[in-house]
Amino acid sequence: MSRFGGARFLVSAAAPAQFPADIGAEVAFAGRSNAGKSSAINAIVQRQGLARTSKTPGRTRLLNFFELAPARRLVDLPGYGYANVPEAERRAWLPLLEALRARASLTGVFLIVDARRGLAEGDQALLDWAAQVPQVHVLLSKADKLNRGEAAAALRATSATLAGRGSTQLFSALKGTGLREAQDTLERYLG
Ligand code: GDP
Numbered sequence: 001m002s003r004f005g006g007a008r009f010l011v012s013a014a015a016p017a018q019f020p021a022d023i024g025a026e027v028a029f030a031g032r033s034n035a036g037k038s039s040a041i042n043a044i045v046q047r048q049g050l051a052r053t054s055k056t057p058g059r060t061r062l063l064n065f066f067e068l069a070p071a072r073r074l075v076d077l078p079g080y081g082y083a084n085v086p087e088a089e090r091r092a093w094l095p096l097l098e099a100l101r102a103r104a105s106l107t108g109v110f111l112i113v114d115a116r117r118g119l120a121e122g123d124q125a126l127l128d129w130a131a132q133v134p135q136v137h138v139l140l141s142k143a144d145k146l147n148r149g150e151a152a153a154a155l156r157a158t159s160a161t162l163a164g165r166g167s168t169q170l171f172s173a174l175k176g177t178g179l180r181e182a183q184d185t186l187e188r189y190l191g
Contacts (some may be wrong), residue, residue, distance in 0.1 A: 003046075003183055003187065004044075004045045004046065004047070004068040004069070004183075006067070006068065006069055006070075007045045007047050007050060007066055007067070007068050007074075008066065008067050009050070009064070009065075009066055010065040010066060010067050010073065011064075011065050012062045012063070012064050012065075013062065013063045013064075013065065013096065014061065014062055014096075015096070016095065016096060016099035016100075019063070019065070019099065019100070019103070020065055020067075020073065022103045022104055022105050023071050023105060024070070024071025024072055024073070024105055025071070025072055025073070025105050025107045025189070025190045025191050026065075026072070026073035026074065026075055026103070026105045026106055026107070026190075027073075027074055027075070027106075027107060027108045027109065027110060027186060027189045027190060028074075028075040028077055028100065028106060028108075028109045028110070028130075028133075029041055029051075029074060029075065029076050029077060029109075029110045029112065030077040030080075030109060030110070030111050030112070030126050030130075031077075031079060031080075031111060031112030031113060031123075031126075031141075032079060032080055032081040032113070032114070032117075032120070032122055032123065033079030033080065033081050033082050034079070034081075034114075035079065035112045035113055035114050035117075035141055036112055036114065036141035036142050036173060037051070037076070037079060037112040037141075038051040038052060038076075039141070039173035039174075040110075040112050040139055040141055040171060040173050040182070041066075041074065041076060042173070043173040043176070043179060044179065044182050044183055044186060045066070045068065045074070050066065051064070051066075051076050061078055061089055061092045061093035061096065062078065062093075063075055063076070063077060063078070063093075063096055063100065064076040068190065069190070072190045072191075073105070074186075075100065075106075077097075077100075078093055080122045080125075080126070081122045097129060101129060101130070101132060101133060106133055107133075107134055107135060107189050107190065107191065108133060108134060108135035108136065108137065108189035109126075109130045109133050109135070109136050109137070110137050110138075110139060110182075110185075110186070111123060111126060111127070111130075111136065111137070111138045111139070111166075112138075112139050112141050113138055113139065113140055113141065113158070114140075114141055114142055115140035115141060115142055115143045115145070115146055115151065115154045115170065115171075116142065116145055116146065116150075116154075118140075118154060118157055118158060118161075119138070119157075119158055119161050119162075127162075127165065127166075135166070135189050136162075136165060136166030136167070137166055137167050137168070137169070137182075137185050137189070138158055138162065138166055138167070138168040138169075139168075139169060139171040139178070139182060140154050140155065140158060140168060140169065140170050140171060141171050141172070141173065142172060142173075142174070143170040143171055143172045143175075143177050143178065144172040144174050144175045144177065151170050154170070155168060155169075155170060167185070169181050169182065169185075
């Protein structure tokens, strides 16, 4: 039985006016495109197909809200780092991000980072954006692709870069590595 058994899609917001009411608590999931964000969401919420990777330009600026429990939400942010997204579209979601971080209900951010790649430029920008968000957790995804030594090194490097700003862990949607820890953290952020 899933701990987030009641998870359901709420809305794809193209403008702040479409956001759900700012009540309760919500956690944003962010990451470079292809980092494994959709796979992580589906694994954590234990609902295959709940989050879908949208690689279609034009849909890359939508914020997808899911309700995990009454007044407890997950917000799936557009993946960043697409080479072929027009500048105008890239800029279009900045006001959405500004509006999101102004919400009292945004208690935390999950940042999904490919463990082989580590924190990169777009991730740093995301962390800057999240500077006022109370809690940040970095999932080092696709950990199954690293051997033990590489995984430990990735964890150390990310912890050092975060320098106390957030927590981090190894994660594999494929193997279930770190799933429990990620679910516990999400539950804690949602209060
Ligand atoms: P998104 O663009 O960040 O939402 O990424 P996706 O969840 O769509 O994943 C991108 C690619 O990485 C897909 O080919 C997935 O099958 C693969 N992937 C995601 N999670 C894992 C994982 O834990 N292990 C491995 N080996 N591959 C993964």
